[in-house]
Every structure is written in C-alpha cells, then in structure tokens.
Amino acid sequence: MSLYRSFLWWLLLAALGALAWDLLQPDFGEVVIRxxxxxxxxxxxxxxxxxxxxxxxxxxxxxxxxxxxxxxxxYAHKQARSRLNSGLTAFYEGRYG
Known part of the structure; x- marks a missing residue:
C-alpha cells in the first residue's frame, strides 16, 4: 500500500474515532450484564x-x-521444493531412475 493511501486510511480511522467519541461522550450509558x-x-x-x-x-x-x-x-513445502529440485536435476543429468 502506498504511503498516501496508508495516510488516508489512518486519517479515516481517526475521524471515525473522533465521531464515536463525540457520540459517546455526552452520555456514556450503562451496560448491565447478568x-x-x-x-x-x-x-x-x-x-x-x-x-x-x-x-x-x-x-x-x-x-x-x-x-x-x-x-x-x-517445512513440508521446503521439503517438497527440495525433492522437486533434486528430481529435475537428476532428470537433466540423465539419471532417470
């Protein structure tokens, strides 16, 4: 992501945070959990x-x-890559077995 797009993303998040604070600040409300x-x-x-x-x-x-x-x-991907590489090298060198 470019720097400009990242800056716009953080600016949007800050604006949403400020809006949320403005909406919640006057009356924090009450949550009752039973x-x-x-x-x-x-x-x-x-x-x-x-x-x-x-x-x-x-x-x-x-x-x-x-x-x-x-x-x-x-590790499994690394092992598979190694097996493929050694197999292709053996094929190129003429060791078909």
Whole structure:
C-alpha cells in the first residue's frame, strides 16, 4: 500500500474515532450484564474497550496456537521444493531412475 493511501486510511480511522467519541461522550450509558446470577454494571465505553481487548486476546491466542502448524507446513513445502529440485536435476543429468 502506498504511503498516501496508508495516510488516508489512518486519517479515516481517526475521524471515525473522533465521531464515536463525540457520540459517546455526552452520555456514556450503562451496560448491565447478568449471567448465572452474577450482575455486572459498566459503561458503554468500557464495555466496547473490553470487547476489543477480548477479541485481540483471542486473535493472539489463535496465532500462537497455529505457530507449530505453520512451521510444519513451511517445512513440508521446503521439503517438497527440495525433492522437486533434486528430481529435475537428476532428470537433466540423465539419471532417470
């Protein structure tokens, strides 16, 4: 992505953040969560922040749990490339077996 496009993207995100703050700032509201007899009361802003933090934590957990699979897949691709390369080299040299 070009620098100009990236700058416009960040400018748009800042404008959306300012708009969201302008809409939420006068009245933060109240969120009441009831689950299995437990009641939690918080503001909308903190609830949104907690949801974003939870989504980030889940994404990070998923990324960390996929590290071994990605490493295994990269190793398998490397091995396949090596096998193909050695096979083509043997074919070029006339060793058909």
């Amino acid at each position: 689950w299995h007899g437990t009641t939690v009361t918080t503001t909308v802003a903190f609830f949104l922040f907690a949801c974003i933090l939870l989504l980030f934590a889940l994404w990070l957990l998923w990324t960390v749990l996929r590290f071994p699979y990605n490493a295994w897949q990269a």
